[in-house]
Amino acid sequence: MARVVLTTELSRRFTGGKTEIEVDAGSIRHVVRELEEAYPGLGKLIEEAGMIVAIDGELYHDPFLEPVGADSEVCFLPALGGGRSAVR
Amino acid sequence: MASEAKEFKWVGKRTIRPDGIGKVTGRDRFGADFALPGMLVGKVVRSPHAHARIKSINVDKALALPGVKAVVTAADFPVLPSEAQFVGEGPVNMWDLSRNCLARDKVLYDGHAVAAVAAVSSDLADQAVALIEVSYEVLPHVIDVDEAMRPDAPILHEDMFTDGVNPKPTKPSNVAKRVEFIKGKVEDGFEKADVIVERSFTTKPVHQGYIEPHACVVNCGEDGQATVWSSSQGQFMVRAYCAKILGWDISEIRVTPSEIGGGFGGKTLVYLEPVALALSKKSGRPVKMVMTRAEVFRGSGPTSGASMTIKIGATKDGRITAGQALLKYQAGAFGGSPIGPGCMCSFAPYDLENVEVIGYDVVVNRPRVAAYRAPGAPIAHFGVESVVDEIAKKLNIDPIEIRERNAAREGTQTHFGPRFPIIGFVETLKAAKRHPHWKAPLGENQGRGFATGFWFNIGGESSATVNINEDGTAVVATGNPDIGGSRASMAIMAAEVLGIDVDRVRPIVADTSSVGYCFLTGGSRVTFATGMAVVEAGRKTVKELCNRAAKIWEVEPDQVVWEDGFARPASSNVGDFEPLSLAAIAAKSARTGGPIGASTSLNAQGAGAGFAAHICDLEVDKETGKVTVLRYTAVQDVGRAIHPGYVEGQIQGGAAQGIGWALNEEYIYDDKGRLQNPGFLDYRVPVASDLPMIDTVIVEVPNPRHPYGVRGVGEVPICPPMAAVANAIENATGCRMTALPMSPPVLLAAIDGEG
Numbered sequence: 036m037a038r039v040v041l042t043t044e045l046s047r048r049f050t051g052g053k054t055e056i057e058v059d060a061g062s063i064r065h066v067v068r069e070l071e072e073a074y075p076g077l078g079k080l081i082e083e084a085g086m087i088v089a090i091d092g093e094l095y096h097d098p099f100l101e102p103v104g105a106d107s108e109v110c111f112l113p114a115l116g117g118g119r120s121a122v123r
Numbered sequence: 124m125a126s127e128a129k130e131f132k133w134v135g136k137r138t139i140r141p142d143g144i145g146k147v148t149g150r151d152r153f154g155a156d157f158a159l160p161g162m163l164v165g166k167v168v169r170s171p172h173a174h175a176r177i178k179s180i181n182v183d184k185a186l187a188l189p190g191v192k193a194v195v196t197a198a199d200f201p202v203l204p205s206e207a208q209f210v211g212e213g214p215v216n217m218w219d220l221s222r223n224c225l226a227r228d229k230v231l232y233d234g235h236a237v238a239a240v241a242a243v244s245s246d247l248a249d250q251a252v253a254l255i256e257v258s259y260e261v262l263p264h265v266i267d268v269d270e271a272m273r274p275d276a277p278i279l280h281e282d283m284f285t286d287g288v289n290p291k292p293t294k295p296s297n298v299a300k301r302v303e304f305i306k307g308k309v310e311d312g313f314e315k316a317d318v319i320v321e322r323s324f325t326t327k328p329v330h331q332g333y334i335e336p337h338a339c340v341v342n343c344g345e346d347g348q349a350t351v352w353s354s355s356q357g358q359f360m361v362r363a364y365c366a367k368i369l370g371w372d373i374s375e376i377r378v379t380p381s382e383i384g385g386g387f388g389g390k391t392l393v394y395l396e397p398v399a400l401a402l403s404k405k406s407g408r409p410v411k412m413v414m415t416r417a418e419v420f421r422g423s424g425p426t427s428g429a430s431m432t433i434k435i436g437a438t439k440d441g442r443i444t445a446g447q448a449l450l451k452y453q454a455g456a457f458g459g460s461p462i463g464p465g466c467m468c469s470f471a472p473y474d475l476e477n478v479e480v481i482g483y484d485v486v487v488n489r490p491r492v493a494a495y496r497a498p499g500a501p502i503a504h505f506g507v508e509s510v511v512d513e514i515a516k517k518l519n520i521d522p523i524e525i526r527e528r529n530a531a532r533e534g535t536q537t538h539f540g541p542r543f544p545i546i547g548f549v550e551t552l553k554a555a556k557r558h559p560h561w562k563a564p565l566g567e568n569q570g571r572g573f574a575t576g577f578w579f580n581i582g583g584e585s586s587a588t589v590n591i592n593e594d595g596t597a598v599v600a601t602g603n604p605d606i607g608g609s610r611a612s613m614a615i616m617a618a619e620v621l622g623i624d625v626d627r628v629r630p631i632v633a634d635t636s637s638v639g640y641c642f643l644t645g646g647s648r649v650t651f652a653t654g655m656a657v658v659e660a661g662r663k664t665v666k667e668l669c670n671r672a673a674k675i676w677e678v679e680p681d682q683v684v685w686e687d688g689f690a691r692p693a694s695s696n697v698g699d700f701e702p703l704s705l706a707a708i709a710a711k712s713a714r715t716g717g718p719i720g721a722s723t724s725l726n727a728q729g730a731g732a733g734f735a736a737h738i739c740d741l742e743v744d745k746e747t748g749k750v751t752v753l754r755y756t757a758v759q760d761v762g763r764a765i766h767p768g769y770v771e772g773q774i775q776g777g778a779a780q781g782i783g784w785a786l787n788e789e790y791i792y793d794d795k796g797r798l799q800n801p802g803f804l805d806y807r808v809p810v811a812s813d814l815p816m817i818d819t820v821i822v823e824v825p826n827p828r829h830p831y832g833v834r835g836v837g838e839v840p841i842c843p844p845m846a847a848v849a850n851a852i853e854n855a856t857g858c859r860m861t862a863l864p865m866s867p868p869v870l871l872a873a874i875d876g877e878g
Contacts, residue, residue, distance in 0.1 A: 040540045043305040048289055085209045089541035093729045093828065096583045097209075101728070110540035113302065113463040114214050115498075115579055115646065 037107040039066060045111065049077040058109075063088060063098040066109055087112045132687075133615045134831050137768045138625045141610045142382070151382040154338030154354030155413045162340065163192055163241040165395075165402050165412035166248040168255050169422060170230035170237055173264035173488040173796025174277060177228060177237065177257060184254040185240055190247040193405035194255070195398060196238045197227035201370040208367060215392070219457035221368045223491050224397050230259070231279055231456035232488050233797045234421025236394070241402040241410050264488040264796040268430050268453045271297040271487045279456060279486045299458025299484040304466050306538040309434075312445025312477030316436025320513045324506040326845070326863040327789040328428040328453060331495050332780065332808045335384025336419045341399040342409040349400055351378040356390040356604055357643025358635050368397040376400075379634040380604045387606075387780070388494030391645050394423055420801035424493025425790065426502075427452040427460040433506040437514050441525045445477040446470045446538075450503060452484060455491040460484045461499030464579070467539040468500035468842070469507050471577040472548055472734060473529045478538035488796050494645060496777060497578040497838035501784065501845060505863065508574035508846030513859065522573040522850070523556045523736075547760030547824030548575075548734040554822050555736040560756040569742045569753065570855025576735045576842020580835030581646035582727035586639025587656035589617060589664045590720035595706025597621060599660075600633040601653050602641030607837050608769030609649040613657050615765050616831065620661030622688030623705055639724040647835025650765055651826070652727035658830045663721030671715040672703045729828025733839035735759040737778060739847040743855045748871030750786055750852065752813075757843075758820040762834030767821060774840045775817040781844025783809040787864050 036057040046054045056073070060066040071078025088095045089110040095101055103109060145151035182194040205218040221227075226235045240251040263277040270276055276297055284292050286300035313319060339353035349371070355361045358378040366373045383390065395412040403410040414422065434447040448469050452460035462482040470478050515525040530549050536542045555561060555573070565571060588600040599617045603609055610630040618625040641653060669683040672690030676683070682697040683690050689702035712719050740754040757774045764770040787807040791799045800806045825832025849860045858873040 042303070042540065044287060044303050083207075085207065085214050092542040092544040094541075094579060094581065095728045096581060096726060098728070108542065112467065112539060112541070114209070115464050115581060 036105065037066065037103045037109055039070065040108060040110045045077065049074040060103055062103055063101050066103055081111050085114045087114060131619055133618045133625050134763065134765055135767060136615065138611060138615060138766060140608065141614060141630055142605060145382070153335050153384050154381045157340040157352040157381065158411070159340060159342055159409040162409040162411050163243060163402070163406060164245045164248045165239055165241045165399050165410045166252050167236045167398070167418065168238040168252050168257065169418070170226065170233060170235040171797070172230055172259055172261050173233050173266065174262040174279070175230050175259035176262060177226060177230060178260055179258045180238055181256040182238065184256070185251040188247065188251050188254060190243040191240060191251045192243065192408060193241040193402045194238060195225070195401040195405060197222070197225040199401045200225060200368055203367070208363065215459065216457070217367050219459065219491070220364065220392065223457060224368060224394060232490050234418070234490060235456070236398070236422060239398045239402060241406050241408070265297070266487050266489055266792055266796055268428060268451050268485050268487060271485050272451065272483065279488065283458065283486065297486045299454060299486055302463055302466055302482045304480045304539045305478065306475070307477035309445040309447045309477045309479040313436045315438065315444040317439045318514060318517050319434065319436040320510050320517070321432065321434035322510055322861055323432045324509065324861045326429045326502050326505060328425040328489060328492070329784045329788040330420060330425040330806065331387035331389035333385030333387060333389055336414040336416060337390070337394050337423060338413040339396050339399050340409060340411045341396065341403045343400060343403040347375060349376045349403070351376060351396055351400070352381055353378065353396055354381045354383050354390065356383070356386045356606060356645055358604070359602060359640055360391065360643040361393055361396050362635050364393045365397045365400055369400060377634060377636045380632055383604050383606050385606065387496050388498060388645060389424060391494050391643055392424060416803065417801040420806065421798050422490060424455065424491050426495035426498065427454065427492050429453065429502045431503070431506045433510045435510045435514055437518065439518060441515070441518055441520045441528045443473060443475055443529045446473070446475050446507070448480045448503065448507065450480065450482040452482065452499065452502065453487050453489065453492065454484050455489045456486060457491045458484050458486055460492055461494070463499070465499030465503040468577050469503035470538050472526070472531055472575050474531045474535040475529070475538065480538065496780065496841040500576065500578055501781065501842045504574065504576045504842045505845040505849065508843065509849050509859070509861070512572070512574070512846070512850040512853070523552055523561070526575060527552050543732065545824065545827060546732050546734060547822055550824050551734045551736045551758050551760045551822050554820050555738060555758045558738065558756055558758065558820060560738050560754060560818070565740065568745060568855055569740060570851040570853065572739045572847045572849065572851030572854060574737055574843040574846035574850060576839050578647065578733050578835070578839040578842060580651065580730045580733050580838070581648045582652045582730040583642040583648055584726050585641050585653040585656040586722065586724040587653060587660045588638055588720065588722040589657070589660040590718070591664065591705065591709050593709055593712065595704065595709045596627045596629065597623065599628055599630045599657055600638045601657065602633055602635070602638040603644045603649045603653050605632055606644055607773050608766055609644070609653065611769060612650045612654060612765040616654050616657050617661050620658055620665060621705060622685065639722060647733065647838045648730065651730055651829055651833045651835055654765070654833060655727045655829060656723045656725055659723040659725060660721045663723065664719065667719050667721060668705060668708050671708045671712065671719065674715045675703065675711060676700050729826070731762050731826030731828065731834035733760060733834050733836065735839045735843050737843040737847040739844070739851045741848065741851045741855065743852060743870065745856070745874055748867035748869070748874060750865065750870065752782060752815060754815055756818040756820065757840055758822060759840060760822040760824050760834065761836050762826040762829065763823050763832035764821050765831060765833060770821060770836050771819045773837045774819045777837065777840025778817050778844055779809055779814055781841045782814065782848060785845040785848040785863060785865060787866055789864050
């Protein structure tokens with residue numbers, strides 16, 4: 036099972052404060068899908084906010100098909116720029 | 124994967140720069156150097172108010188002036204929804220960007236563009252600007268970040284409700300968003316601390332200070348196709364933003380990048396191009412627009428100013444037990460300060476158990492911020508590295524030693540989530556400690572400061588094409604404006620792969636219709652990401668060269684190997700063939716299948732983080748408060764330096780800009796929110812005579828995700844200087860400076876006990 040690490044901000048909003056979640060997924064596409072199923076809105080936000088993904092510490096920009104290992108650590112980070120929320 | 128340690132023929136060599144001669148002879152064409160027959164001159168009407176409602180705009184008198192061919196206002200742009208685009212250095216809200224190019228309903232800062240004219244001459248355009256009548260209802264304004272956060276502050280956007288707060292506020296405010304990053308429990312960490320230091324700091328917005336003002340020439344043809352020549356950090360970025368703002372298809376716009384006279388992040392947005400396109404469309408004529416220096420200062424983005432509080436606790440042995448930061452960044456008129464990266468970079472150099480970083484993105488009546496080298500990071504590092512220095516002093520521990528004891532390394536889990544892969548922070552600290560500068564004696568009124576910095580560096584989408592000419596020379600085409608020597612690096616990497624002399628490789632920056640998509644030049648990404656595309660295209664080309672040699676020799680392709688620019692039989696069993704040079708194969712390309720070349724488009728992943736450590740010696744004139752930087756050494760892990768000369772130039776440039784940020788640079792506003800110093804005479808950037816030669820030390824801990832081990836280089840060198848200078852001033856005077864810039868009057872007041 037891959038381990039997803041969320042920021043406290045995301046965890047407070049979507050997972051009841053849980054910052055580490057285990058998911059059974061082989062790629063980032065599947066990780067996001069699993070997160071959306073377990074915590075509605077979280078996967079959608081990750082997709083739309085242009086988040087950067089770190090897989091085992093390496094940064095990926097707009098990943099989708101990138102493989103995720105059974106022992107991988109996946110982190111979702113805010114985009115590396117400023118940017119007012121698109122939704123107002 | 125990074126190649127094994129081996130001798131490279133070109134990588135790491137100081138080859139002659141391909142852009143050098145054009146620049147020193149003045150023959151290169153920058154944004155303002157383009158011209159077309161029948162071209163009009165476009166000029167902008169700008170707000171004289173910091174905050175005002177636009178009651179009406181009357182353009183009749185301007186249009187009636189003979190020679191005036193078009194006037195545009197925001198009414199000529201479609202009303203865009205609030206949606207993010209990811210084609211710039213960070214996500215940009217198009218609702219905001221459109222209104223930043225031409226104000227709609229309200230002006231939000233002194234210099235905000237309100238309308239634009241196109242006329243047959245510069246003088247007529249000036250007259251037309253003066254004839255446009257804008258009626259304003261002046262509103263209260265706010266330019267300070269702390270004041271903008273007060274409940275009674277003038278509100279810039281009545282529909283701005285702070286993002287990142289749950290439940291979402293129902294009352295509008297100037298706080299665009301709140302972000303937080305928490306690891307462990309800082310309360311527990313401070314409990315364990317033997318010493319705690321807490322200080323508040325402020326920094327001022329500073330401009331990127333590029334020498335070349337924003338400039339473009341555009342032409343909307345009768346066939347509906349538009350062409351743009353402009354100075355920017357990304358022709359594809361210009362194309363995408365213009366298409367979105369104008370409601371056009373991307374295929375209707377072709378953008379050719381000019382030579383660029385500096386950007387540093389400030390040319391990752393559009394200001395003039397969509398306006399010029401609208402004027403050209405209306406007039407049916409080409410239009411040229413060039414900002415004056417005053418317009419650059421009043422109308423284009425600086426980086427954020429900030430207010431922050433940093434608290435750090437440590438045990439007697441120098442182990443940091445907790446780090447806490449509250450960061451408030453000015454975004455300018457529209458949300459979008461680099462608060463996220465600022466929060467993430469703040470404590471990134473350290474392996475800490477307990478961290479809490481909270482950040483606010485705050486709008487104020489100043490120009491919308493734009494990226495500036497390592498957006499957000501230098502501000503946070505100024506605070507954190509100042510407090511780390513103070514902790515070291517209280518504990519009587521060497522400033523480098525305390526950082527070594529807490530240094531992040533491979534496997535360290537950051538406070539923003541990921542564990543670091545292979546990084547070179549420890550090696551960077553060791554190199555600084557070994558440098559003779561660190562132990563050199565100091566004189567009276569002199570001090571030494573040390574500080575570090577971190578920046579992520581990024582990858583992203585890039586394309587490259589390698590074409591072999593019929594004489595065996597090669598052209599490498601990429602789509603990233605060259606702001607830091609990327610053409611030299613592309614040529615070096617292509618020559619290394621092809622095995623030919625670097626002077627037989629011609630690197631070019633192609634327009635949007637001539638090369639595949641490239642994300643912009645920014646984030647210290649080009650040598651890493653676009654370089655990866657060049658290497659891949661080169662390897663494809665080599666494979667094709669082997670195929671052609673196989674055809675000539677009538678053997679199978681896998682019986683041919685490529686070595687040092689020659690096709691050779693893989694073994695003596697293949698046959699007794701004389702090696703074929705690249706030129707020999709190219710000469711026969713028509714007979715073996717036609718022109719030889721290859722293109723690659725990719726999304727480069729696995730960018731390697733950058734760490735820097737700077738040592739600053741300075742002398743303080745205690746009668747005037749003037750600071751003279753005497754000696755400066757910048758140490759940085761660059762992965763591998765493809766062209767060391769350019770790498771050193773990037774490091775020196777970042778250090779120089781950081782010293783300016785530390786000592787002199789600031790925007791000065793009057794009580795009406797009008798900028799008082801929009802020029803280089805009054806906005807003081809350091810010049811050559813202000814600085815010593817900046818010594819550089821290149822540390823190479825290769826990034827395993829790049830074929831040659833490249834990490835980004837251009838941004839992290841601006842992270843340490845402000846704290847390095849502040850720490851040196853403290854060392855020289857005993858005064859802990861907490862507000863930038865540390866200009867002579869401010870420092871003198873501190874020395875005299877008035878600060």
